[in-house]
Amino acid sequence: MTDNAIEIKDVGKSYSGHVAVRDLSLTVPRGAVYGLLGPNGAGKTTTIRMLLNIISPDTGSIQIFGQPNYTAGATDNLGYLPEERGLYPKMQVRRVLRFLGELKGLSGKEADRRITAWLERLGLKTAEKDWGESKVNELSRGMQQKVQFIGTLLHDPDLVILDEPFSGLDPINAQALKDTVVDLKRRGKTVIFSTHLMEQAERICDSVCIIARGEKVLDGGVAQVKAEHAGKNIALALDGAPNNGVSAVLGDRALVTRVDDNNRSFELELAPGADSQDLLRRLIGAGARIQRFELVQPSLHKIFLEKVGATNVEEGMSGHG
Amino acid sequence: MDKRIAKLVTVIKREYLERVRQRWFIVSSLLVPFMMVGLVAVPAWLSAKSITIADVSKVVIVDATGTDLGARVAESLFDSTHTNPAAARAHLRTATTATLAAAESVATRDVMERRASGFVVLDSSTATRRRARYEGRDATSIGLEKLIQRALRRGIIADRLKARGIDAAQIDSITSVDASISTNRLDENGRGGSGIAATIVGFGLAFLLYFSIIIFGQNVLRGVMEEKQTRVAEVVVSSVPAETLLAGKVIGVGGVGLTQQVLWYGMAAVLMTQIGPFLSRMSGGKAAAAGAGAGVALSALPNFSLGFIASVILFFVFGITFYCTLFAAVGAMVSSEQEAQQAAVPVTMLAVLSFIFVQPITLNPTSTLAHVMSWLPFSAPVVMPLRMTLLSIPWYEVAGSLLSVALGCVIATWFAARIYRVGLLMYGKKPSLRELVRWVRYSH
Numbered sequence: 022m023t024d025n026a027i028e029i030k031d032v033g034k035s036y037s038g039h040v041a042v043r044d045l046s047l048t049v050p051r052g053a054v055y056g057l058l059g060p061n062g063a064g065k066t067t068t069i070r071m072l073l074n075i076i077s078p079d080t081g082s083i084q085i086f087g088q089p090n091y092t093a094g095a096t097d098n099l100g101y102l103p104e105e106r107g108l109y110p111k112m113q114v115r116r117v118l119r120f121l122g123e124l125k126g127l128s129g130k131e132a133d134r135r136i137t138a139w140l141e142r143l144g145l146k147t148a149e150k151d152w153g154e155s156k157v158n159e160l161s162r163g164m165q166q167k168v169q170f171i172g173t174l175l176h177d178p179d180l181v182i183l184d185e186p187f188s189g190l191d192p193i194n195a196q197a198l199k200d201t202v203v204d205l206k207r208r209g210k211t212v213i214f215s216t217h218l219m220e221q222a223e224r225i226c227d228s229v230c231i232i233a234r235g236e237k238v239l240d241g242g243v244a245q246v247k248a249e250h251a252g253k254n255i256a257l258a259l260d261g262a263p264n265n266g267v268s269a270v271l272g273d274r275a276l277v278t279r280v281d282d283n284n285r286s287f288e289l290e291l292a293p294g295a296d297s298q299d300l301l302r303r304l305i306g307a308g309a310r311i312q313r314f315e316l317v318q319p320s321l322h323k324i325f326l327e328k329v330g331a332t333n334v335e336e337g338m339s340g341h342g
Numbered sequence: 343m344d345k346r347i348a349k350l351v352t353v354i355k356r357e358y359l360e361r362v363r364q365r366w367f368i369v370s371s372l373l374v375p376f377m378m379v380g381l382v383a384v385p386a387w388l389s390a391k392s393i394t395i396a397d398v399s400k401v402v403i404v405d406a407t408g409t410d411l412g413a414r415v416a417e418s419l420f421d422s423t424h425t426n427p428a429a430a431r432a433h434l435r436t437a438t439t440a441t442l443a444a445a446e447s448v449a450t451r452d453v454m455e456r457r458a459s460g461f462v463v464l465d466s467s468t469a470t471r472r473r474a475r476y477e478g479r480d481a482t483s484i485g486l487e488k489l490i491q492r493a494l495r496r497g498i499i500a501d502r503l504k505a506r507g508i509d510a511a512q513i514d515s516i517t518s519v520d521a522s523i524s525t526n527r528l529d530e531n532g533r534g535g536s537g538i539a540a541t542i543v544g545f546g547l548a549f550l551l552y553f554s555i556i557i558f559g560q561n562v563l564r565g566v567m568e569e570k571q572t573r574v575a576e577v578v579v580s581s582v583p584a585e586t587l588l589a590g591k592v593i594g595v596g597g598v599g600l601t602q603q604v605l606w607y608g609m610a611a612v613l614m615t616q617i618g619p620f621l622s623r624m625s626g627g628k629a630a631a632a633g634a635g636a637g638v639a640l641s642a643l644p645n646f647s648l649g650f651i652a653s654v655i656l657f658f659v660f661g662i663t664f665y666c667t668l669f670a671a672v673g674a675m676v677s678s679e680q681e682a683q684q685a686a687v688p689v690t691m692l693a694v695l696s697f698i699f700v701q702p703i704t705l706n707p708t709s710t711l712a713h714v715m716s717w718l719p720f721s722a723p724v725v726m727p728l729r730m731t732l733l734s735i736p737w738y739e740v741a742g743s744l745l746s747v748a749l750g751c752v753i754a755t756w757f758a759a760r761i762y763r764v765g766l767l768m769y770g771k772k773p774s775l776r777e778l779v780r781w782v783r784y785s786h
Binding site: 037070072073074075077087093096097099101103105106107109110111116120121123124125126204309 | 345346348349352353356360461567568571572573574576577578579581582583584709767780
């Protein structure tokens with residue numbers, strides 16, 4: 022057993038001359054909420070499909086919980102919510118769910134028990150109405166989305182892969198999904214989701230991998246990534262007006278190249294090669310009463326733009342979407 | 343159970359149960375046997391009816407022959423059992439050549455005023471030229487004509503026998519003979535049922551096989567397209583390999599087809615046994631022709647051996663596999679109904695081609711065309727069962743043809759699985775032929 026839910030090594034895939042994914046390597050630790058970020062067409066869905074063994078990579082290897090993903094049953098412990106959702110429209114909800122559960126190795130009986138619990142939990146089975154008895158196409162879109170969640174999670178997988186899970190969700194279902202992700206994480210499950218919404222990833226993910234044009238741009242823990250790309254900006258707030266000693270420190274061009282003075286709060290830009298901790302020590306030494314001293318971290322969106330360049334960002338690629 | 347097999351079974355179960363539950367399946371399963379029985383029974387019933395309604399009870403015989411020919415005809419028509427000579431005499435009006443015209447005009451008025459339905463005129467030429475005249479309301483009834491003809495014939499023969507000095511009792515036993523004929527196919531392997539029945543059954547069998555294959559093929563195509571359009575395919579293939587999904591689909595649909603065939607023939611057989619006695623009651627045993635007509639359906643069927651049934655089932659299974667996999671590949675290629683119609687043409691053409699030749703092959707089941715078509719994988723499932731009902735085909739030819747279809751299935755499945763696997767996840771425009779070739783060549 023390994024500590025990694027997923028290990029992707031040097032994976033490449035191309036379609037008739039067009040490279041979808043190039044030399045991608047990434048590791049997803051067990052129990053992490055992992056974001057696969059990138060603009061539309063970056064290769065996220067291809068990566069996920071290779072992960073699920075829906076398509077095979079041309080090169081490289083993929084392991085799920087320490088097992089090659091093409092071994093029989095390797096993907097049984099995996100729940101998948103595709104970007105474009107769909108169920109058999111003319112099938113009864115319960116039958117669709119039982120079918121999906123049985124495909125993952127659940128017995129019909131066990132599936133039925135869990136389906137009832139899920140339908141009740143998501144409000145699809147109440148005293149008045151059991152939507153489980155209806156056909157899929159009789160349900161509203163929001164209800165169908167709920168059924169699709171159930172289908173993804175019915176077999177209680179240890180690894181959940183959600184492709185653009187928030188797109189097309191109504192606010193209530195989006196909230197429910199967020200709660201579900203948090204709940205899964207709490208129960209030690211690993212969650213991977215792809216999104217082109219950086220801000221969302223930043224809020225939910227422990228780790229991220231940003232890919233563009235089929236290549237990995239960067240990956241790692243969110244805090245680590247942001248720290249690595251932390252700029253030279255420091256937000257400083259003092260209790261009371263700065264004394265002379267403090268002003269002298271702030272005026273030291275070897276430490277600080279620029280000060281934006283907002284009276285009691287300052288935005289500083291650190292001099293090249295200067296250490297922020299050195300600055301902090303000297304400020305305290307000068308007798309400053311510090312309320313706030315923060316290395317201002319760039320958003321993932323900013324990091325992404327910095328790394329990939331705004332020119333490569335497609336329409337719809339935004340940190341505020 | 344092995345995981346892969348368990349998954350395959352899950353897919354088969356879904357494909358089978360979802361189809362069997364559908365209304366069109368239930369309706370077509372119930373309706374077709376009635377149509378099958380109707381096709382055989384209605385003509386038989388009609389022929390039975392046309393004879394039984396030939397009502398002679400109000401026919402008058404005007405006899406101007408001056409012999410007892412009229413009495414004999416009347417006896418044959420109205421008193422064949424010699425129990426009621428008065429009844430026969432009541433229909434007979436004798437006249438002379440001089441009074442014939444008057445007698446005829448009386449009879450004509452009787453018919454016009456509905457006291458009689460028609461009259462037969464026997465005159466001096468009847469005995470010599472063996473010709474009589476009938477005038478009446480139902481002059482077009484073939485059954486009536488036949489009955490009168492037969493009575494007349496008996497009368498003339500009896501007259502001639504009498505002229506040669508044979509006594510009345512003997513005459514009666516000679517002329518009251520009725521003959522009927524039943525046809526049997528006979529070839530180097532012995533007896534094999536009625537010729538007409540074999541043709542009807544063979545044609546029906548070929549049609550139902552063709553019909554079933556086309557219907558279920560189209561059904562698979564729509565099913566695959568639906569999976570692709572609703573994107574449910576992606577969820578499913580994340581749990582089972584595309585090949586398993588395809589195999590489960592084809593086996594499930596094939597099972598539905600087989601179920602339907604069994605229901606069809608089973609129900610038709612039961613209906614036939616119910617309707618057979620009814621038909622012979624209809625004809626009342628009066629007319630041998632009608633009885634034979636009804637009997638065609640039942641007693642004169644070709645000899646269905648176990649081997650025959652087993653090979654027809656195999657042909658059906660292979661045929662439906664061949665076409666369903668191809669239709670599945672088409673379904674995976676396209677993204678809309680219109681595209682599907684177009685893309686399915688080559689596959690549909692193969693099926694239609696095998697059916698177009700059913701009629702010429704029925705007429706000449708030993709022709710080169712028939713031989714060739716029963717060896718080609720796409721047409722053998724329809725043509726070979728047809729020929730097997732018409733002729734007795736040596737077992738090695740049947741086995742060879744089955745082998746050829748099985749081989750066709752393997753090749754079709756190999757291509758279809760590759761196209762299916764790639765196409766299922768490709769959205770957008772229909773692939774060109776070159777792209778298809780590339781799909782087939784993708785390793786995975």
